[in-house]
Amino acid sequence: MIKREGWQNLFENKKMYRKSLENSLTVVAVDKSSNVIGFIRGITDGYTTLFICELFIIEQKRGRGIGNELINYLHKKYPDTRIDLLATKHSSKFYEKQGFRMFYGYRKNFNN
Template sequence: MENSNVSYVVIVDNQVSGYIRGFTDKQITLYICEVIIGKELRGSGIGKNLLKYVHNLYPNTRMELLGLSTSKAFYEKLGFRSFYGFRKTFNE
């Protein structure tokens, strides 16, 4: 789908400090593949603001993402809820 990729970078003091990447059909789903924030800036609101910014671009979509167990509290604090999914690699 044309223009379905989502990718934004946050620059702080001339350094890449945050990144979000995903894709969307613009109508139903906004799937976030990665949210990466530099260790020294975690907790500063960059991740929250990236997620909010991207979702505001596609307000009619549901935002879905996979996260590490260590990020569970962060996403729950932002109103995300767990959902059940499946995963398989090519060689499995």
């Protein structure tokens, strides 16, 4: 799924990404036939911040509220935290529809 979406770094570094999944909150969305149709991965301190690392829904299932359900699921687990995330220009429209507001931030990768 992530390879088709163009998330090459996650796909090419499978061992590292597997460790990331093990050390974070990951919720998988499946259809009635138990096919994986998406997932959300987040990290939190449990009190102040819940950071969404990735949210992915397969293209055929987008626009059906599944991403919003995954966000709400994590928010219900940690209702007092704020939710922060990074978004692309393409995904920013989705998050704005969910009531997120833009804020300023920075990123630095040391491995690239």
